[in-house]
Amino acid sequence: MAATRGRPRLAVLTEAQREDIARLSRRGLGIRRISERLGLTAWQVRGVHRRATKPRPWSTRETDALREFAGERGPARLARELGRTELAVRRKLNTLGLTDEDLRTDLTLEQVAELVGRSATYLRQHINLRRLSARIVEGAYRVWPSELRAWVDADRSRVDWTLADVDTLWGLGRGEWGISEETAKSLRRKQHR
Numbered sequence: 001m002a003a004t005r006g007r008p009r010l011a012v013l014t015e016a017q018r019e020d021i022a023r024l025s026r027r028g029l030g031i032r033r034i035s036e037r038l039g040l041t042a043w044q045v046r047g048v049h050r051r052a053t054k055p056r057p058w059s060t061r062e063t064d065a066l067r068e069f070a071g072e073r074g075p076a077r078l079a080r081e082l083g084r085t086e087l088a089v090r091r092k093l094n095t096l097g098l099t100d101e102d103l104r105t106d107l108t109l110e111q112v113a114e115l116v117g118r119s120a121t122y123l124r125q126h127i128n129l130r131r132l133s134a135r136i137v138e139g140a141y142r143v144w145p146s147e148l149r150a151w152v153d154a155d156r157s158r159v160d161w162t163l164a165d166v167d168t169l170w171g172l173g174r175g176e177w178g179i180s181e182e183t184a185k186s187l188r189r190k191q192h193r
Helices: 013-025 029-039 042-052 062-070 074-082 088-097 108-117 119-127 147-152 165-171 181-192
Strands: 136-138 140-143
Touching: 013 042, 062 074, 062 088, 074 088, 074 136, 108 119, 108 140, 108 147, 119 140, 119 181, 140 147
Parallel strands: none
Antiparallel strands: 136 140
């Protein structure tokens, strides 16, 4: 008999087998475990398994975390932190129109200095004292927006409000960088109470 190539021929599953696969899929068992338990091939289980499992809806908190940290943290790390698969994170970023590479770009020291109205020397002192987190890329300091927000929130007197880009910093201080519009609106409502 000649060896067959490619995908194995699928045997027709009974209705009881389909129901068993769907039940075990909803319980959270993977394709391999279901196929071992029921004595079927992975190819037989795969089609029923896909239809039986529905993706968990994304919460506002999860979506906000994606918006905030997509450029800072890779999809694998975001997936671990959010309890999702890497594929789910990539798909959600795509549906949001965001790319993990360029969404949350880091800021140069000069950009941070302009935002907070301070000199680059002042910022370097805070970096050296480990008050402001930064990393060196191609010989220059780079600061993530979330780190800048934490630094400003820790002590608002670090900002020279007369020279700072107040509109941009105000959004940063309220936490509006990287969060959804609904959350930003609810934060504004809470502030006005």
